Amino acid sequence: MRKHLPLLTFLGLFIWASLGTGVSLPKFVEGLGDMGRFVKEMFPADFSEVSAVWPDFVLTLRMAWVSTLVGALLAYPFALLAAGTTTTWKSINGLFRLLLNGVRTVPDLLLASLAVALFGANPSAGAVALTLFSMGIIGKLLFETLESIDQGPLEAMTALGAPWIARLRYGALPLALPQFLTYCLYVFEINIRVAAIVGLVGAGGIGVWMNINFDLGQYQKVAALLVTLFLVVTVIDAVSTRIRKALAQA
Amino acid sequence: MSLLKTVGLGMTYSGAPQPALTSVNFEANEGEFIAVVGPSGAGKSTFLRCLNQLITPTEGQLFFEGEETTHLKGEPLRHLRTRIGFIFQDYNLQGRLSVLQNVLTGLLGQRPALQTTLGIWSKKDVEKAHWLLRDLGLSDQSQKRADALSGGQQQRVSIARALIQSPRLILADEPVASLDPPTAHAVLKDLKRVAKEEGITVLINLHHIDLALEYADRILGLRDGVKVWDQPTSETSESSFTEIYGRNLKADDLAKE
Amino acid sequence: MTKRSWWFWLVGLGATLWAARDMVPSTGEKGEEMANALFWGERGLFRPDWDLLSPVASGLTESLQIAIVGTTIAGLFALLLGMVAAENISTPALSIPTKALLSAIRTLPELLMAIIFIVGVGPGPFAGVLALGFHSIGTLGKLTAEILESLNTKPMEAVVAVGGRRVSIFRYAAWPQVLPEFLSVLLYRFEINIRAASILGMVGAGGIGKTLMFAINARSWDRVGTILVGIVVVVAVVDNISARVRAKLV
Ligand SMILES: Nc1ncnc2c1ncn2[C@@H]1O[C@H](COP(=O)(O)OP(=O)(O)O)[C@@H](O)[C@H]1O
Numbered sequence A: 001m002r003k004h005l006p007l008l009t010f011l012g013l014f015i016w017a018s019l020g021t022g023v024s025l026p027k028f029v030e031g032l033g034d035m036g037r038f039v040k041e042m043f044p045a046d047f048s049e050v051s052a053v054w055p056d057f058v059l060t061l062r063m064a065w066v067s068t069l070v071g072a073l074l075a076y077p078f079a080l081l082a083a084g085t086t087t088t089w090k091s092i093n094g095l096f097r098l099l100l101n102g103v104r105t106v107p108d109l110l111l112a113s114l115a116v117a118l119f120g121a122n123p124s125a126g127a128v129a130l131t132l133f134s135m136g137i138i139g140k141l142l143f144e145t146l147e148s149i150d151q152g153p154l155e156a157m158t159a160l161g162a163p164w165i166a167r168l169r170y171g172a173l174p175l176a177l178p179q180f181l182t183y184c185l186y187v188f189e190i191n192i193r194v195a196a197i198v199g200l201v202g203a204g205g206i207g208v209w210m211n212i213n214f215d216l217g218q219y220q221k222v223a224a225l226l227v228t229l230f231l232v233v234t235v236i237d238a239v240s241t242r243i244r245k246a247l248a249q250a
Numbered sequence B: 001m002s003l004l005k006t007v008g009l010g011m012t013y014s015g016a017p018q019p020a021l022t023s024v025n026f027e028a029n030e031g032e033f034i035a036v037v038g039p040s041g042a043g044k045s046t047f048l049r050c051l052n053q054l055i056t057p058t059e060g061q062l063f064f065e066g067e068e069t070t071h072l073k074g075e076p077l078r079h080l081r082t083r084i085g086f087i088f089q090d091y092n093l094q095g096r097l098s099v100l101q102n103v104l105t106g107l108l109g110q111r112p113a114l115q116t117t118l119g120i121w122s123k124k125d126v127e128k129a130h131w132l133l134r135d136l137g138l139s140d141q142s143q144k145r146a147d148a149l150s151g152g153q154q155q156r157v158s159i160a161r162a163l164i165q166s167p168r169l170i171l172a173d174e175p176v177a178s179l180d181p182p183t184a185h186a187v188l189k190d191l192k193r194v195a196k197e198e199g200i201t202v203l204i205n206l207h208h209i210d211l212a213l214e215y216a217d218r219i220l221g222l223r224d225g226v227k228v229w230d231q232p233t234s235e236t237s238e239s240s241f242t243e244i245y246g247r248n249l250k251a252d253d254l255a256k257e
Numbered sequence C: 001m002t003k004r005s006w007w008f009w010l011v012g013l014g015a016t017l018w019a020a021r022d023m024v025p026s027t028g029e030k031g032e033e034m035a036n037a038l039f040w041g042e043r044g045l046f047r048p049d050w051d052l053l054s055p056v057a058s059g060l061t062e063s064l065q066i067a068i069v070g071t072t073i074a075g076l077f078a079l080l081l082g083m084v085a086a087e088n089i090s091t092p093a094l095s096i097p098t099k100a101l102l103s104a105i106r107t108l109p110e111l112l113m114a115i116i117f118i119v120g121v122g123p124g125p126f127a128g129v130l131a132l133g134f135h136s137i138g139t140l141g142k143l144t145a146e147i148l149e150s151l152n153t154k155p156m157e158a159v160v161a162v163g164g165r166r167v168s169i170f171r172y173a174a175w176p177q178v179l180p181e182f183l184s185v186l187l188y189r190f191e192i193n194i195r196a197a198s199i200l201g202m203v204g205a206g207g208i209g210k211t212l213m214f215a216i217n218a219r220s221w222d223r224v225g226t227i228l229v230g231i232v233v234v235v236a237v238v239d240n241i242s243a244r245v246r247a248k249l250v
C-alpha cells in the first residue's frame, strides 16, 4: 500500500482535475468538424499585407534582442549575489534567490499588461516586460552555472586577500562569461515567440496585427502572419543553434 | 626573529566528533624553510589553512610579525592575507586566463579594486610578472592560457603568483603531490631557491618524507592533529618518522626519482 | 583582444543601440501619477482586494487542474511518440517523420491552439487542457526520445544474456532507467504549464486568466494585485514541490 501511495495520490489528483475541467472525449470528437472548418477558413493564407506590416516583424525581433541583452546585463549582478560560491553572505544569497525566483513566477502576458498600463501601448512596454522575463531565465541559468563552478581559483583569490569585486572579476567571471552569448542566443529564441505574443495586450510588435485581424475575422491574414512568423523563427533558430554549437566548441 | 607564532592552536570542524588540530604551539623564524609531515588526515592542511584563516581556528592564538592576528576580520584580515602567499596542491589557477594575467592576480589585494577590475596593470607590475616568469623558466609561456600548461609549469605559475605578492611567508599545501617525482624535485628546488633569495619563510606540507629530508631546514611532525615533534632536519631519525606514521616506512612514503 | 573580436563587439553594440532606439520606456508627463495609481493608489497593485479571494481561489484551482490534466495527457502521448521517434528503438522510416511532426507541434503557439480548440469544444477549461496538452507533446516527445536514445545498454545485455524475452528486456532493463528521467522531465514541463495555464484564460480557455483579463481591462489594479499574489504563491508552491520530487527521483 505504502509503495503505491504516490501513484494513488497522482490518480486521485488526475481524476479530481479531469472532473473539474470537464474533459470529455465525445465532446472533443464532436468538435473536430468545427475545428477543421475553422482551420480551413484560414487557408489559403492571404499574404497581401505581410509586406506592409514587415516593419513590425522587425520590431518584434528588435524587441526580443534588446530585451535579451538588457535582461542578461541585469541578470549578472543578481546571479553573482545569489550564488553561494561568489557571495558568501548567506542572507544576501537568500534575498537575491528569492527575487530571481519571484520574477519567474509572474506570467509573461501579465508582465506585459502591467508594462502597458505604466508606459502606454507601445513597444517600450513590451521591451520592459521581456527584459524582466529574460532576466528571470538568464539569472536562473547563470546562478546554476555559478553554483557549480570550480572553487579553486576563488579560494586562491581569498587566500591572497583579493577584495570581493576582484574575486568576482578574476575568480568567477572567466568561468561564467563564455556562457554569456550562449544564454543570450537561447533566450533570444524564446523571446521572439513571446515578443510576438505580447502584442495581444497592446505591447507592440506583430502580435498587435494578429489581434486586429483576428477581431476583424480576417483569418486568412492571421494565417499569413503566422506562417511568416514561423519561417522567421525557423531561420533564426537554425542560425542561432549553429552559433551556439560553434561557441560550445571554441 | 620570530615571524609567525601559534599558541595552543586548535580546530574542531563543526559537527566533527573530535578536533582536527589540538593545542599546537609553533614558531617560525624569518627565512626558514619548514616542512610539515604526517600521514593523511593528520591535520596538515587544517594547520596551514588556520594560519591565514582560510579556516577560522576554534582555539588558541595566532601571531604574525609579533602582533596578534587571531580575531582579525574583514579588511584587516584581507591585508594580512596580502602578505602571505598560498600555494595549493591543484594550483588553483584561473585556467581561462593567460599565464601572465594569473601571475598579476597575485596583486589583486594590493592594487585599487576599480583599476584591477578594468584589467589595468601598471608597467612596473607587468615587468615584475615577466621577470618572475623568466626566473622560473616560463618566459615563453606568458601569453598562453594557464590550462594549456603542464602540471609542473602550472605550479610554477602559482609560485610566481605568490611571489608577486612580495610575501613575508608562503604556505604551500602539498604543492608537488600532483606531480611526477622528477618534476616534484625541480619545482621544490625552484621554490627553495627563490625563497632563500628573497628571505621568505616557507611552510610546506609534504607527505613524502624524502622530499622533506632533502629540502627542509626544519621538520614538524603531526599525528592525529597533535604536534609530535619539531626538529631541525639534521636531528631527525628513522624513529622520529616511525613515531608519527605508527609503522616502519614503506616505499609509498618516498618519492624516489 | 584581437582586432577581429573588437570589430565583432563594436558591430554588435551598434546594432543593439540601433534596435533599442525607440524602446526606452517613458511614463510621459503624468508618470508619477500613473505609477501611483498602478502601484500604491487607492485601487493599486499593492493594495490587493481581498474580497476577490474566493473567485481567485477557484480560478487558480481551475488553472492547476488544467495544468495537471494537460501535462498528463501530453505525457502519455509523448511516451508513445517518443518510442516511435527514438532511433535505437524504432526504424528510420518512422523515426524521422515523427521527429519532424514533434518539432512542428512545438512551433504552434499555445494561445493559437487554445483559440482553435475553443472553436471545437467551446470556451472553458477543456479547451485549455487540449491546448496545453497538444503543445506539450512536442517538447515532451522530443525529450522522451532523447532519454530513450541515451539508454545504457549494459543492463539490457544482461537480460538478453540470461535468455530474457523482449518484454522482459523492456520491463527490467529499460523501464527502470527511463521512468525517473521521464517523470523528471514531466514535472519540469508541469512547472512551465502551470504558468501557461494562468494566462490561457485571457483568450477564453479557462482558469484564472479570465478574471485577470477582466481586471486588467477595467484597470482594477487592486484586483490584478490579488490575482498576482495568488499566481505567485501557486507557482512558487508548485515549483518547490516539483523540485523536491525531482531531487528524489535522481
Ligand atoms: N571541511 C572539513 N570538515 C570536517 N572535517 C574535516 C574537514 N577537512 C578536514 N577534516 C578532517 O580533519 C582531519 C584533518 O584533515 P586534514 O587537515 O585535511 O589532514 P591532512 O591534510 O594532514 O591530510 C581529518 O580527520 C579530516 O577528515
Ligand SMILES: [Mg+2]
Binding pocket: B044, B045, B046, B174
Ligand atoms: Mg591535506
